[in-house]
Amino acid sequence: MTSSFQAGDPDTKAVRVAVSLPAIARSGGWLRTQSARRLGFGYALLAPAALYVALLVAVPFLFSLYLAVSDADVGEQVAGFVGLENFKAALEMDSFWIALRNSVVFFVVAAVLKSILGTSLAFLLLQNFRGKKLVRALVVIPFTLPVAISVLGWKWMYDSQFSVFNWVLSRMGLIGAYGTDAWPVWLGDPRLALIACILVNVWRTFPFSAIVLLAGFTSVPTEVLDAAKVDGCTFLQRFRHVVAPMIFPILMVGFLFDTVFTLSDLSVVYILTQGGPGNATQILPVLAYQIGIQAGNLGRGAAVALFLVPLLAPAMFIFLRNLKRREY
């Protein structure tokens, strides 16, 4: 322990002798140094984390705004100011518009599918049944498995020739023979590739939706529900006026997280198709990576990535409002 902290000891002993509260209040000097010391200690504890986040999240974020209006290049150290040139150039690229459209389609379709699956699963897991713990542990595996690793498994399941889906479908007589047009090539067919990628995202995240929903339901105290029942509320009234307002904030947070992670995730599409065939599965994160790192055009890559901000902003805003309202 350092000497500055020990210096407080005689004072504490004094307080223990004169234990009445007014006595402490009268010794204002002691209190003041105590609170100054507390603040000093607090800021010292906070500083490393705050600095790390400021230097490696906040500053890079601002730096990406700067890069987006510069002609920064991997080879060139000195970047010149080019104004909105990068954004303009992005807007003139066909692949940008395809990526934007695909990102939106990806997000919306995935959100619909995973809310349906997630809600059904949550309602099932709300019931009491034997083996529930095991079932829960099994159904959340897709979410807990590292992304890059599970996507590889799907790449194998979508194999152009040895796809297990095709094996089943062809045994059921639903598709034609290998090599013909009636044999679906999941990742090679522009009409199928995007939905194939979306399905992987849905598979990965529907357990998350279910668990968040479950957390919402179980956060409603049964006493509150019973009270409402005693007061003569019908099931629908209870749901609308008691359950819904209580679980809504939790659902919003879950929704926000999913929005951020789905829209900004590159690994599913990158590992499965790299945006292909053609641009059929091109999405903003993959495009930003290809332009910024593979082609080395940092400025343009940063600009493309920043187009995600308006898509993410509403979710962020809702989240922030929610947190502020919450008391803790």
Add this chain to the structure above:
Amino acid sequence: MSTSALARPRTARQKERRRHLLIYLGIIPFVVIAVFPIYWMAITAFKQDPDLYRMTNIPFWFNLPPTLEHFKTLFYHTNYGAWIINTMTISVWVAVITLLTAVPAGYALARLRLPGAENTGIGIFMSYLVPPIILFIPLSRVVASLGLQDSWWALVVVYPTFTIPFGTWLMMGFFKTVPMEMEEAARVDGCGFLGAFLRVVLPVSVPGVLTAVIFAFTLSMQDFLYGLAFVAPGDQKPVPVGVPTELIRGDVYYWGSLMGAALLVGLPVAILYNFFLDRFIQGITGGVGK
């Protein structure tokens, strides 16, 4: 009268059985959807190549005896061993950095009544939501200026950008559940602020600290983009980046080795994460440490 009294328990039991049947019918498709890809990966890893690449077999079980050949290939002919060591080393460093920064910060924000503590906490947590896809281009410059490009040390520097915010938030919630009286008693007994924190609060917060360590590890394993963008040399990659980028070469896929490599590391992580999933959900939905 007596017959109905006898009949009632049976119908109740029947009802219960029917209820279970319905629930199982509903839940089995979900379990199959969730687990089948993992099963498929696992069986692929142990199948012989002729068994893998033959379309006439029923593929759901072994048609030829299982083999460890794919794992041999992994360890003798690829950098897989190095990737595992990289992954472990990176995780240990990230966990240490996270502990040394997030635990004190969480404590300061939760307990020391700093002015603006709540907003600072929210600010730090919000940085968890700034997606890597926006940060990786500027961070590539940071990594280059530190001279860390092409080494896994780059990831040790970068991963705490998401483990610190999450860890701080988690610890904030955790420290709030420790009774205030404990510190007050310690202070009255002559402990300084640091003493109260280190000797009284920290020892009862071991479960929270452990949770933060686990998340430093599992969240690092979820990364793909940073590893892909910052670490090019084949022997420097962590497992989740090395497997998809180095084991797939052109159009030739070694599916057996690929699946083995993926699951050997992925499954333990998934199981570990599984145990702490509720904490993760509590952490992000705000009901931390309930």
